[in-house]
Amino acid sequence: MSGSLPIARDVQALRSAITAWRAAGLKVGLVPTMGALHEGHLSLVRTAKERCDWVIASLFVNPRQFAPHEDFERYPRDEAGDAALLAGAGCDLLYAPERSVMYPAGFATNVIVSDVSTPLEGEFRPHFFGGVATVVTKLLLQGLPDTAFFGEKDYQQLLVIKRMARDLDIPVAIQGCPTVREHDGLAMSSRNAYLSAAERNVAARLNHIMHDTIKAVRAGEPIAEAEAEATRHLIAAGFSSVDYVSIRDAETLAPIADLSAPTRILAAAWLGKTRLIDNMAV
Numbered sequence: 001m002s003g004s005l006p007i008a009r010d011v012q013a014l015r016s017a018i019t020a021w022r023a024a025g026l027k028v029g030l031v032p033t034m035g036a037l038h039e040g041h042l043s044l045v046r047t048a049k050e051r052c053d054w055v056i057a058s059l060f061v062n063p064r065q066f067a068p069h070e071d072f073e074r075y076p077r078d079e080a081g082d083a084a085l086l087a088g089a090g091c092d093l094l095y096a097p098e099r100s101v102m103y104p105a106g107f108a109t110n111v112i113v114s115d116v117s118t119p120l121e122g123e124f125r126p127h128f129f130g131g132v133a134t135v136v137t138k139l140l141l142q143g144l145p146d147t148a149f150f151g152e153k154d155y156q157q158l159l160v161i162k163r164m165a166r167d168l169d170i171p172v173a174i175q176g177c178p179t180v181r182e183h184d185g186l187a188m189s190s191r192n193a194y195l196s197a198a199e200r201n202v203a204a205r206l207n208h209i210m211h212d213t214i215k216a217v218r219a220g221e222p223i224a225e226a227e228a229e230a231t232r233h234l235i236a237a238g239f240s241s242v243d244y245v246s247i248r249d250a251e252t253l254a255p256i257a258d259l260s261a262p263t264r265i266l267a268a269a270w271l272g273k274t275r276l277i278d279n280m281a282v
């Protein structure tokens, strides 16, 4: 227990809680997280609580979605603080498995989603979606909730998880939820904690430059030119480098020639050692 929030540490404890709720005819929602919770995560918990009777949040910093040079070791961890925030948001159970529960010795399975995993994040973090799809498949099958809730903040991830659940006939509805932002427009992220005060000021420019880019393409600027201009503006604003600013088909993430179908702008840029991502509808 932590405060009033019960914690399940293994699959058996998770399943026995869910089985009891199901037997009582209750709908179960799951919010997967890596912890270091902020208002973005808590908004998912509140939405889940509106739509389901019982809400489980999972907390697992998934080693398989970090490359060896990435920030797995220094990723912020605060289980007790997270549990208190979750209890306050109406969460009913925290599922916090050990690494050996998720990946017992000899674990040899990878879930690879092709197609929508390939561009953008897939190009710059080739290990990432395999790690995400594998851990989310496990979380969904371990709990078999009615609905699992994911943020549009990680828009490509949401598309990958929807495709994976559909392709594998996993009987869990996947629900996307809007991005929660700071007052200056910066998308909330556990990684924002890495930013120095000076970097934090620059970080908000990402969202503003994406808005300007949307305005420009809506006014008729060719997409490739608007993307290149956004990259120049990000560097001028103080970003160290830009992985991509790209305007894509909102369903397939394929490059587009015009705005006739639903469209999304997606960006990833570095401030020092911190990588920020953001996206929005065009």
Ligand code: AMP
Pocket: 032, 033, 034, 035, 039, 040, 041, 043, 044, 149, 150, 151, 152, 153, 154, 177, 178, 179, 180, 181, 187, 188, 189, 190
């Ligand atoms: P993470 O702990 O970063 O793996 O995120 C867990 C879940 O919270 C994912 O579904 C994210 O997309 C979602 N999330 C993270 N940041 C935000 C945000 N600012 N607004 C809405 N959802 C978010």
